[in-house]
Amino acid sequence: MSILIKNIKSLIQVEENPVNYKAGKEMQNLATIENAYLLIENSIIKDFGKMTNCPKNIEKEIDASHKLVFPSYCDSHTHLVYAGSREIEYKDKIMGLSYEEIAKRGGGILNSAKLLQETSEDSLYEQSMARINEIISLGTGAVEIKSGYGLTVEAELKMLRVIKRIKETSPITVKATFLGAHAVPLDYRGKQEEFVELVINEMLPVVASEGLADYIDVFCDKGFFTVEDTERILMAGIKYGLRPKIHANELAFSGGIQTGVKYNALSVDHLEFTGDEEIKALLNSETMPTLLPGAAFFLGMIDPPVRKMINSGLPVCLASDFNPGSSPSGNMKLIMSFGCVKLRMLPEEAINAVTINGAYAMGIQDTHGSIAKGKIANLFITKEIPGYEFMPYAYGSNLVETVILNGEII
Ligand code: NIG
Ligand code: FE
16 A cells, blocks of 8 residues: 655655764754655655655545654653552652652552552553553654563563563554563562572573563662672573663662673663763763653653763663653653753754664664655654644644554554
């Protein structure tokens, strides 16, 4: 099936010569074509250009006058497979308890793990699909989903099987990450190494043999897993062909960023605690620094020094961290607004951060993250808006009108 989108007011993030990601000053470059057309054939972007060269007599035509076309968002960090919700802790937080305090008394991730252990695989799938359908309607076309609310062999596998089922049944592109070391269960308190052994010796081999994960993650931070724990788990994962993508420096200068770079992580994520040493480690690495401003906003945390990072020449990616404890939203447009308002990123930088840099951070930059010939036709048409800056600016409005995934209108 061919689809022609014509009279596009502005076609955003076009690439003649696709790049892997944008870094430093290049993050301000966002190529657009005004008064454009876009031709989709089967599931692929076949062609695009100025309306003066627009092809004729295509099976299905969509008029996009006064509207913009964007490549779908690539949300490279989420925990959207979870059971129930945690709004009770939200109240505790408002009353003054910190994320770490809630975790220490057995709440937080452990609370979600208990709920997930008691939830059937079918119900977990249904709950998660409702979130998937919501983010699709908000413009996300590719999403990374982590395990980590299981914390037992059985429950981790249940989570990962749900992620696999989403991959098979939803039009959204999915990457799965095994995050066995997300929190230390209460019965392993004081014997954390034993839990690390369980992750390495009991969980990982099954996850790998069933092909349930693309990447491996560890919550490397103060009060969670140490650099030593992290190194052991990453080395074991790498042996099974799982590249690291880790949680680092959310709660302290934990050494997580340097550890991620040392093991050639595809990304290190959160990074509220980033100093000169961390920036130095990231420069000349292949690791994408990924910021999760939804979590920093929701937990009232300090913001990472993003201007300094970009000005030093680093790329940055923005992701939602969609999860029940620190960021109960997968709205990538709102994440762009946080990027602009809280992190002082320019709209062009924020758009690059949620498209091409997000695609790199999940290993799909060859097929996703921009409007380029031969890439998968994952894109959305906006409502009538004046220009791309309006997207992060109008932070409370859903401006997505039509979603196309794999060349099909959703
Ligand atoms: O990315 N930091 C660790 N994990 C999640 C939070 C998970 C939770 O609180 O449920 C995060 O913020
Ligand atoms: Fe996270």
